[in-house]
Amino acid sequence: MKKTETAKVLSNNKLAEGIFDITLECPEVSALAKAGQFIEIYPDNGANLLARPISICEIKENALRIVFQTVGKGTKLFSEYKMGDKVRILGTCGNGYDLKNGSALLVGGGIGVPPLLETAKQLISAGSKVNVVLGFRSGSFLSDEFEKLGAEVHIATDDGSVGFKGNVVDLIKAEKLAAETVYACGPKIMLKFLSMHCEGQNMPLQVSMEERMACGIGACVGCVVKIRDEVSADGWTYKKVCKDGPVFDSREVCWE
Amino acid sequence: MINTSVNICGVELKNPVMTASGTFGSGREFSDFIDLNRLGAVVVKGVAAVPWKGNPAPRIAEVYGGMLNSVGLQNPGVDWFIENDIPFLRQFDTKIIVNVCGHSVEEYENVVRKLQGQDIDMLELNISCPNVSEGGMSFGTDPKMAEKTVKAVKKLADKPLIVKLTPNVTDITEIAKAAVSGGADALSLINTLTGMKIDIYRRKPVLQRKVGGMSGPAVKPVAVRMVYQVCKAVDVPVIGMGGISNAEDALEFIMAGATGVSLGTANFTDPYATIKTIDGIEDYMKKYGVNDLSEIRGIIE
Numbered sequence: 183m184k185k186t187e188t189a190k191v192l193s194n195n196k197l198a199e200g201i202f203d204i205t206l207e208c209p210e211v212s213a214l215a216k217a218g219q220f221i222e223i224y225p226d227n228g229a230n231l232l233a234r235p236i237s238i239c240e241i242k243e244n245a246l247r248i249v250f251q252t253v254g255k256g257t258k259l260f261s262e263y264k265m266g267d268k269v270r271i272l273g274t275c276g277n278g279y280d281l282k283n284g285s286a287l288l289v290g291g292g293i294g295v296p297p298l299l300e301t302a303k304q305l306i307s308a309g310s311k312v313n314v315v316l317g318f319r320s321g322s323f324l325s326d327e328f329e330k331l332g333a334e335v336h337i338a339t340d341d342g343s344v345g346f347k348g349n350v351v352d353l354i355k356a357e358k359l360a361a362e363t364v365y366a367c368g369p370k371i372m373l374k375f376l377s378m379h380c381e382g383q384n385m386p387l388q389v390s391m392e393e394r395m396a397c398g399i400g401a402c403v404g405c406v407v408k409i410r411d412e413v414s415a416d417g418w419t420y421k422k423v424c425k426d427g428p429v430f431d432s433r434e435v436c437w438e
Numbered sequence: 439m440i441n442t443s444v445n446i447c448g449v450e451l452k453n454p455v456m457t458a459s460g461t462f463g464s465g466r467e468f469s470d471f472i473d474l475n476r477l478g479a480v481v482v483k484g485v486a487a488v489p490w491k492g493n494p495a496p497r498i499a500e501v502y503g504g505m506l507n508s509v510g511l512q513n514p515g516v517d518w519f520i521e522n523d524i525p526f527l528r529q530f531d532t533k534i535i536v537n538v539c540g541h542s543v544e545e546y547e548n549v550v551r552k553l554q555g556q557d558i559d560m561l562e563l564n565i566s567c568p569n570v571s572e573g574g575m576s577f578g579t580d581p582k583m584a585e586k587t588v589k590a591v592k593k594l595a596d597k598p599l600i601v602k603l604t605p606n607v608t609d610i611t612e613i614a615k616a617a618v619s620g621g622a623d624a625l626s627l628i629n630t631l632t633g634m635k636i637d638i639y640r641r642k643p644v645l646q647r648k649v650g651g652m653s654g655p656a657v658k659p660v661a662v663r664m665v666y667q668v669c670k671a672v673d674v675p676v677i678g679m680g681g682i683s684n685a686e687d688a689l690e691f692i693m694a695g696a697t698g699v700s701l702g703t704a705n706f707t708d709p710y711a712t713i714k715t716i717d718g719i720e721d722y723m724k725k726y727g728v729n730d731l732s733e734i735r736g737i738i739e
Contacts, residue, residue: 184470186709224707231654231707232500272709394498394644396505397706401467402460403483403512404498420492420512425467 184272184399187211191267192245198323200252201293202261209244211273217281217301218365218390218429221246221273222398225256233272234260235395235424237367239296239324240303246273249296249324275398276428279388284362286310287385288333289350289376291317291368295324297390301365302333313359317350317372351375360385366432377432387432393423400425408436440723441730442716444478444697446675447598447623449559451478451533451698454731455688455716458679458702459484459537459562459602460509464523465530471709476716479533481700482523484564486539487548489515499635499644504654504681505703506633508647510570511539516552524557533559535600539567543577543590550594560597563588563622566604566629568651578604578629581616588620600677603627603668605657610664611671618672625668626677626700628661654703655681662694669695669736683711685718695736 189208197203211221215238222233234256240247252261263269279301286305288298295316305312312333316325320341328335337345338353346353350372353359364380366373367390380387393405406420409430413419418436421427442453456479457465464482465474474480492512499506513519519536527534536558540546550561565578565587577587584601592599601617603610605628614625630651635644643649661680669676678696682688683704691699704711719731728734 186471229502230500231503231703232498232505233707394496396498396507396703397461397467399467399470399709401463402498402507402706403463403492403509404495404507406492406495406497406512414489420495 183214184275185210185214186270186272189269189271191263191265191269193265194263197249198321201249201323202252203247203249204260204263205242205245205247206269206271207245208271211271212241212244212246214274215241215246216274216278217241217304218278218297219274219276220428221248221271222275223260224270225259226270227259230256230259232396233398235275235398237297237390238274238300240300251293272398275424277426279365279390279429281305281308282363283308284310286312287354287359287361287364288312288314289354289364289366289368290315291350291372292319294366294368294372294390297367298365299324299327302328302331306332313361315350315354315359317368318344349375351379354379364388366390373432374437377435377437380432388429389432389435390428391423391430391435392428395424398424408438410434410436440720440728442720442723444731446677446697447560449533449598453478453716453719454692454698455712455719456481456535456677456698456700457705457712458700459564460511461702461705464519464527466526468705468709472713474530474532476713477532478698479535479559480527481535481537481562482519482527484511484513484537484539484567485516485519485549486511486513487516487545487552489513489518494646496644496646497650499650501633501635501652501656503656504652506635506645506650506652507630508645508650510647511567516549520552520556528557535560535562537562537564537602538591539564541570543587546587546591547594550591554594554596558597560600561595562600562602562626563591564602566602568604568606568630568632568649578613579607581612584613585616585620588617588622592621598623600624600626602629604629605660605664605680606632611667614668614672618674622674624675624677625672626679627668628657628664628680631657631660653681655683657681658687662690665691665696666694666738682715683707685715685722688715688719689722689734692731692735693737695738697735
């Protein structure tokens with residue numbers, strides 16, 4: 183089920199350079215939300231027509247919290263929203279994570295970190311032991327909030343400014359982190375190497391993918407990723423990130 | 439009492455508003471938002487003889503006032519369409535127009551042959567997609583080829599045949615006339631304009647396939663001009679499209695001579711766009727004393 187709604191900006195804070203944290207009052211859409219889903223936000227400025235898909239960082243009472251990076255004109259516009267501004271949104275989109283019982287390892291890279299916060303919250307309240315591995319180029323954001331939830335947090339940075347110097351997969355190997363289910367969101371290259379590691383360790387991994395989208399509801403068939411398909415003659419098919427994903431079983435993804 | 443209905447080749451639509459092929463799937467994705475019963479017709483995403491994989495991603499790029507796509511007609515094939523989408527759409531009181539795509543005359547023929555006797559209302563022959571390397575647009579840029587293709591398909595078609603034209607030609611009226619002499623019962627235009635966007639920071643095209651088809655509000659003046667020219671050049675009904683987002687846009691095309699109008703990219707930016715357009719046309723007719731759309735159709739000399 184999806185709805186459109188005019189959301190009201192309740193707050194907008196800058197978390198780090200180019201990273202913004204907005205809470206949107208949207209009772210109808212927030213009532214539909216699941217961890218790992220996303221919403222579509224329309225810039226509505228005449229020039230930028232397409233909605234921006236933004237992951238849900240936290241599901242609140244009558245509201246959704248989003249944490250996003252400014253990468254282009256649309257997200258730049260969102261970063262300038264003030265309290266009380268009205269924003270047209272559509273949601274919720276995608277399948278979200280399939281939350282399993284048992285221990286969990288959550289792995290986020292850069293702007294892939296935010297959707298893991300709601301995921302951690304729900305897993306912890308369901309009684310799972312949660313380890314979180316967060317990777318950043320430099321510095322970090324949201325890590326203290328994972329700690330507050332009761333997760334064990336491990337940080338890797340490319341420049342060594344915080345925590346382990348190196349990437350998240352090397353950190354997972356160094357600390358021998360393991361879990362019954364791994365949930366990840368981040369750059370494709372991170373997901374690919376994490377997938378290789380998890381496959382080797384026989385750990386099921388759910389990856390949240392990203393691709394350029396137009397509609398966000400499965401109609402335009404723009405946001406495809408290559409997924410294994412035994413029925414197809416060449417063994418793969420294009421599936422839609424917005425509707426079939428964004429979360430896929432890592433063993434189904436054709437990593438390139 | 440205003441009459442919004444229009445007749446295209448004997449098929450009566452409750453209003454002129456349709457969906458442009460490839461922007462609406464077969465309607466499923468929009469049924470969360472709108473009542474499909476209200477649409478004049480659903481023009482479904484292109485259907486090929488066999489499943490098509492489409493092009494590698496990125497397939498989408500945003501441009502000022504519009505977008506580029508290079509989806510490449512990914513579709514599950516005509517057998518799947520017949521089994522799944524016709525029964526889905528028949529639950530609704532709207533007309534079904536099936537967009538037919540192919541890489542060759544034989545492939546177009548195979549689709550149309552399989553659609554014979556199916557519970558659909560019209561066919562739309564896509565000889566204008568810019569995103570496939572063989573067939574597609576190449577059939578729609580050469581008048582002789584266009585006429586030959588239309589003639590072959592028309593022989594097998596048991597429903598009225600709309601031919602969808604590309605704007606990527608010097609003189610669209612030449613292709614329009616060729617399609618009509620090949621047997622087209624109606625024409626639809628415009629398909630997308632070929633375009634390109636370069637990411638200057640990565641020094642690469644945004645689209646994996648480098649070029650794609652441009653659509654959205656920015657192309658509307660080009661589309662209005664072409665619909666106007668084609669309506670003056672041929673006697674068959676024309677379905678106008680290209681950047682239509684609301685009733686004002688739709689009425690421009692009708693005044694240029696179009697009998698039907700299709701919304702495309704607007705479905706991506708507002709899932710309610712078709713319904714708002716239908717309501718807006720009715721409001722306009724009431725406010726300005728138009729009882730039937732024929733009173734304003736093609737009024738531009």
